Amino acid sequence: MMITLVLSSNMKKMLKDNVLVRKLDGIETSGSLNILFTDKTGTITKGQLEVTNIITGDNKNYHNIKDLKNKKLASLLNISIIFNNSASLSNGNIIGGNTTDRALLSIVDNNNYKINKTEIIPFDSINKFSSVKISGDENLTLIKGSFEKILPHCNKYYNENKEEKTLVNKINLNNTIMMLSKDAIRIIVIATSKKTINNDQDIKDLTLVSIIGIKDEVRKEAKESIKQVKNAGIQVIMITGDSKDTAYAIAREIDLLDTFNDNAILTSDDLNLLSDDEIKTKLSSIRVISRALPQDKSRLVRIAQELNLVVGMTGDGVNDAPALKKADVGFGMGNGTEVAKEASDIVILDNNFLSIAKAILYGRTIFKSIRKFIIFQLTVNICAVGLSIIGPFIGINTPVTVIQMLWINMVMDTFAALAFAREAPIKDYMKEPPKKRDEKVINKYMFNEIFITGIYSLFLCILFLKLPIFKEIFRTDINKIYFMTAFFALFIFIGIFNAFNARTHRLNLFAHILKNKTFIFIMAFISIVQIILIYHGGSMFRTSGLTLGEFELVILVALSVIPFDWIRKCYLRIIKKEVGGV
Numbered sequence: 001m002m003i004t005l006v007l008s009s010n011m012k013k014m015l016k017d018n019v020l021v022r023k024l025d026g027i028e029t030s031g032s033l034n035i036l037f038t039d040k041t042g043t044i045t046k047g048q049l050e051v052t053n054i055i056t057g058d059n060k061n062y063h064n065i066k067d068l069k070n071k072k073l074a075s076l077l078n079i080s081i082i083f084n085n086s087a088s089l090s091n092g093n094i095i096g097g098n099t100t101d102r103a104l105l106s107i108v109d110n111n112n113y114k115i116n117k118t119e120i121i122p123f124d125s126i127n128k129f130s131s132v133k134i135s136g137d138e139n140l141t142l143i144k145g146s147f148e149k150i151l152p153h154c155n156k157y158y159n160e161n162k163e164e165k166t167l168v169n170k171i172n173l174n175n176t177i178m179m180l181s182k183d184a185i186r187i188i189v190i191a192t193s194k195k196t197i198n199n200d201q202d203i204k205d206l207t208l209v210s211i212i213g214i215k216d217e218v219r220k221e222a223k224e225s226i227k228q229v230k231n232a233g234i235q236v237i238m239i240t241g242d243s244k245d246t247a248y249a250i251a252r253e254i255d256l257l258d259t260f261n262d263n264a265i266l267t268s269d270d271l272n273l274l275s276d277d278e279i280k281t282k283l284s285s286i287r288v289i290s291r292a293l294p295q296d297k298s299r300l301v302r303i304a305q306e307l308n309l310v311v312g313m314t315g316d317g318v319n320d321a322p323a324l325k326k327a328d329v330g331f332g333m334g335n336g337t338e339v340a341k342e343a344s345d346i347v348i349l350d351n352n353f354l355s356i357a358k359a360i361l362y363g364r365t366i367f368k369s370i371r372k373f374i375i376f377q378l379t380v381n382i383c384a385v386g387l388s389i390i391g392p393f394i395g396i397n398t399p400v401t402v403i404q405m406l407w408i409n410m411v412m413d414t415f416a417a418l419a420f421a422r423e424a425p426i427k428d429y430m431k432e433p434p435k436k437r438d439e440k441v442i443n444k445y446m447f448n449e450i451f452i453t454g455i456y457s458l459f460l461c462i463l464f465l466k467l468p469i470f471k472e473i474f475r476t477d478i479n480k481i482y483f484m485t486a487f488f489a490l491f492i493f494i495g496i497f498n499a500f501n502a503r504t505h506r507l508n509l510f511a512h513i514l515k516n517k518t519f520i521f522i523m524a525f526i527s528i529v530q531i532i533l534i535y536h537g538g539s540m541f542r543t544s545g546l547t548l549g550e551f552e553l554v555i556l557v558a559l560s561v562i563p564f565d566w567i568r569k570c571y572l573r574i575i576k577k578e579v580g581g582v
Helices: 002-016 025-030 072-083 099-105 147-153 170-182 222-231 244-253 268-272 276-285 294-306 318-326 338-343 353-394 402-421 427-431 444-466 468-473 481-503 517-536 548-559 561-574
Strands: 019-021 035-039 050-055 088-090 093-095 115-121 129-136 140-145 154-158 164-166 185-193 206-215 235-239 265-267 288-290 311-315 329-333 346-348
Touching: 002 019, 002 025, 002 353, 002 402, 019 353, 025 329, 025 346, 025 353, 035 294, 035 353, 050 099, 050 170, 072 099, 072 115, 072 129, 072 140, 072 185, 072 206, 099 185, 099 206, 140 147, 147 154, 147 170, 147 185, 147 206, 170 185, 170 206, 170 244, 185 244, 222 235, 222 353, 222 427, 235 244, 235 294, 244 265, 244 288, 265 268, 268 288, 268 294, 276 294, 294 311, 294 318, 311 318, 318 329, 318 338, 329 338, 346 353, 353 402, 353 427, 353 444, 353 481, 402 481, 402 517, 444 468, 444 481, 444 561, 481 517, 481 548, 481 561, 548 561
Parallel strands: 035 235, 035 311, 154 206, 235 288, 265 288, 311 329, 329 346
Antiparallel strands: 019 346, 050 206, 088 093, 115 129, 129 140, 140 185, 154 164, 185 206
16 A cells, blocks of 8 residues: 555656656656666757758858758759658648658748659668659659768769769768767758669769758756766666767767767667677666667667666657567657557656656655655554563553554554655655665665664563553553553654654654655644544543643653664664665
């Protein structure tokens, strides 16, 4: 019940931070991630692509198509963009298509062409190009793709007057492309062919129309959120379809690269040349996969899981679904396909890496909340079960009645679960190393607190029941009603004060307590109800009103669990066994 309650409770809070949880156990697992494979576009970057450069075959650089407006080349460039595009224009609005095609279409300044399309080959992440044969105002095959796929096969280019010229300065163009790539600009090459293109084997003897540079600004919060996740001991690997130089520039901008080495940035081709065992040895040093293919994601997830790592994967496309499904936690993007969302455990509604960092923090908080509840509950259990076992041997047969036990169970189960379920996410949790896949729920710190505080609580109860000094303080009657009322109150208030001990491993019991107002409210509610039961519980709860002095003594004895546990925490710090508590 506690696990379901804490997961569902945090699910509502996470929604306010743009994190939609589809599968409850995905929240807790996200806090244990060892490695995270993340997309770049829209996650680390804004996903708002903008055309920044238009470079002609003679290496002239324009920053706007309007600069080419009076040139004949502008018309061919317009046609190439409009008709070799997965998006479309309708009354000035861009409909459908991927982010790259939408960015290209946004620079078009003329749409009045009479063109028929045939022999369409849509863009494919493996082939890295798209083509379409057109007839009408122009009779050509339009080609668009990555520069390494298209540019080597361009033997000619169109000058500004749309005259075909021999392409002799490829070295200069390649240098320009390298400079743009190092500034994190994605490169798209647009060309034409007089032949029909049926497959990538037909890509030859092309005429270059233009080289387009597209910039996607890095989110301002990306660098800090990457730092948070890295500080949490999670390896972040950026997977992108961009070129190696562009990927390197972005990785450098967000401080993803700790130290640059030969294994830090690999292309999909590099990855395919490596065996699974070779990847396993290099995985810890990899930071970027460029020119990535969908199958690369699935392979990397499988290899990481074989290394016993807890794996997170982000994705937004149909082809990402297998990797999202296979990962321990799949993060679908809010603007992604329904297939990707359906395969994911968590949907990041704003596509922002910062929201992924928040999901990890919530996951760690939830695991800690469960552990805190376990400390509290088992501490109470040791005391209660110990009394039941030891009691008959020392003349204590029924220290609490059945009805009283029902109230105690409500306190230690239902109300405590509600109180600990609302623990706030604290940024310090992101400075701790991730949990191992096979890590036990109860760690050494928890066992220490459960056993020592539980035994002390049991010892306190036995002393209270057996020492004559306590019996003499309380009023006496034939049924010992006042004394047993005092013991009932003592047991409950020991539990309440132990809840404060269990809530934090810090010496300051009130650290961050105002961030969990539910905890304060529930502890106050239990205290008020307990006081009502003391004075108005009657025969049903076997209680009778205590005097103010008797009640103060009960509170004082119960309160002793706090300084006792404080001494325990200090001792652990002195011997350096206490590192991070729960």
